[in-house]
Amino acid sequence: MDPIRGISVTGTGKRYAGIPVLSDISLKIAEGEIHGILGENGAGKSTLLKIIGGAVMADSGTLRLNGMPIKISSPRDSIAHGISLISQELSLIPNRTVLENVFLGRWANTAGLVKGRRDREHFTALIRETGFELDPDMVVSRLSIGQAQQVEILKALARGATILCMDEPTAVLNEMEKANLLRVIRRLSAAGTTIILVSHYLEEVLDICDRVTILRDGHHISTADASGHTPESLVSLMVGREVDFLMPDIPPVRPGAVTVLEARGICSNSVQDISIVVRRGEILGLAGLVGSGRSETLLALFGADKVSAGSVAINGQRVQPNSIRDAIKAGIALVPESRKDQGLVMSRSVVENIALATLGIRSAAGFVRGVAENRAVADISIAVDLRGVRAGSPIAALSGGNQQKALFAKWLLAPPEVLLVDEPTRGVDVAAKSRIHSMIIELAAKGTAVVVVSSELEEVIGLSHRVNVMRRGRIVAEFDRNASRDDVMASAFLK
Template identity: 40%
Template sequence: MKPQPTLDMFDVSKRFGNFYALKGVQLQAYAGEVLALMGENGAGKSTLMKILAGVYSSDTGSIKIDGREVHVRNPVQARKEGINLIYQELSIAIHLNVAENVFMGSQPRNSLGFVDFALMHTETQKVLERLGARFTSHTMASELSIAEQQLVEIARALIHKSKVLIMDEPTATLSDRETERLFALIRQLRSEGIAIIYISHRMPEVYELADRVTVIRDGTYVGTLQRHEIDPDRIVRMMVGRELSDFYQRNKNHRPGEVVLKVKNLSRKGVVQPSTFEVRSGEILGLAGLVGAGRTELMRLLFGADPKSGGEIWLNDKKLNIRSPQDAVRAGIGYLPEDRKSQGLFLQMSALENIGMNVLDKHSHFGLLNFAALEKLTRDAIQSMALKVSSPASLAMDLSGGNQQKLLLARWMEIQPKVLILDEPTRGVDVGAKSEIYRMMGELAEKGVAVICISSELPEVIGLSDRVLVMREGEIVGEVSGKEITQDNIMKYATGAEYLASDLVGA
């Protein structure tokens, strides 16, 4: 006999104006399992979870906890029902200590009606020890790392006797070691009988953790896969309606043109060794290497974001004197940074302001901006980039990760770049947005733009690049092209194995 689900959501619908964010969605989660919830950005995952957590109310449908129908009207009631949502953006008050954060909004009272701080610290410390935390209930939240703050969020959920724990992209800001610790903790919580709903676009994580996978697309329920059915190709097909192998399709007849960019001995003392390379028009040049290899540092020198110790940069046979990003932009070089939120986007500004940022001078007369022209170029960019925004006035901070990345790309399209540097262009975006970004990169190459792409995802590097430069310890140590672009060849250079191999042959 099949066990009763801890959580049973049925026929859940939610409409915002005339737009259906969810339509007849179902979801079941069982005690002692990790259920991965997957779908493209904008598919409705967050809306569904916010309904469960009491942030939104559904238009139709029912929610049952242990077979009992509940009406979750707000987050406080959700916590009382044992439902806890840990957002990607953690809700930690850094001026409070750990115990105060754990009991925020639900402080216990003593017989006199005062907050029982001693009980708060005692109960918090018990949970921290259960989680294996290396800090105490008295530690100030401002002293904690992001991973430790996440532990505080989990402790808060356990204090409220969580039956259903929702984790939204929990590894987005964690290192590999911190991610391993989180996975061990998730397995521990699963063994304790908690139903965990894990939202992620990272396929390896889902494959490693999930007992089942539920997929939603365009606000509707697509299906649920059991553990033995979990397969990346199948999940992608359910999410976006096409095969994973279709993602890297490029025009096979396209050939790169003449050399556009020449870099000679570009360096920064102690960071980047003298580096020389060329990029052709219409070429996608991949830049591979392990974390810390110097890829981003080299591109920041090229873009003028960091001072160089020496070297020359030539564009269309003209020597450039790039001392700042403004110099690079004027020359026709664009740079999409690795961290779009802190280094790329103006989150508090609109889509129009973000897209038009680099071309304001072209759309102003006598110091006055031509807003009609800016709105037109924004609407054109929204259409060409397939941006999911309600209007040019939509704030960048309200967009999904994939749409934020496409917003940045749209900004660089406006300067009609000769060279475009993309640093981890698909980090933190779902497979659907990845497909759109790959398509745009191919179209840029078709138009003759020289594209330089830094990526830590080897399938991405291999699938997109005409040539690949490999860096190690701040130095370009190898180049592969054509059929030589393989994972083995790239990793040999990235790890130094090619030198080991030659030494063994010599011996």
């Protein structure tokens, strides 16, 4: 790594509505370096990445590339300087092919004629460089999330990117896809590509990064070699205090606890013959590979996926299938996999989002009692540790961790009989993850039956009294709380 060549920010600052998000950030990243940016949700790390990638303009500061000042005011400017931002939300055209997406707007042509053979040759060279296995003629909508992310990387490289800014690139990948992406990142770095990586997976960061930078409340706290850190030391710098890495204790299910959720023979387009029973105060984990039917099972129970056979009962009372309204009336709540696409109304305020599911409780003659609503939202915001957030602010302005807490708060205003939780801590920092785990356990301790889906095996095992393993739309194994990671993985892959 050449310390002179590379990218640097000096005195960078950014405010939103007068509130500082970044304050006087100065940082140098050498050419070919894999550099991790760490911090709690709201620390400013994604904003810094977006400034470098041209998605956000800084209010102050200087950006330099190979020692020369550059001005970036748009993604187009960044691309012109060889910088590409790969966000959590991928920017692909789903009804177009892999090849078309990779060369979108940059097809080889002469006198207005597109040269398909030249693009295919370039595509083959990129595949050879990265080691990806992608069919250029496959429609993007048919790809897995991991494959779609590979298309984003190829698109960046096709544009001549020498600096990749990656925001939570492994958050939605399974174990095999994560391993493959990390291998490609190392390969690109060895060839001279600079990687700037934002991630909440500390072990992953320590394993792959050369150096790490810690941000806290928009301030630069530390930059140091990754080899000198442990996960515990990183967390201490991120939050300014010690955080317990261990999963909180789960109180046992009371003897004789009654059945709250009983699903029998549930079938849909994605799952077959799913039968689960969850007692009052019990947490059932659903494990399995991406595409195994875990999320689809929760959607079917919530009435959001069409059920062709089977039944669902809450406290012995049958619930009308395929009706979200009836599921909610019966006391079923869902914290979905995608808070932005399925759980929150991003154009609305924090208070509107939190109050949405329980408007009827605070309404009379069709009018919402505003004072009661604001008081209820304020109380639940404190309970879920929704810090530094104005109730009238748009939910889109919140950090990922605070958005996730708001999504939980939405259902906790009136504690449900059954809470279905899909990827409860995806894209949140260590401190927020600890709080969300505690919320789930506290809710179960008060009598709610909980079903948890997570791609993190340690999370689903550590949170659950029992774990059901799914494969190809069916439940193939069940384990108690003492299950080992190897046993669960073996069932997910082999049975």
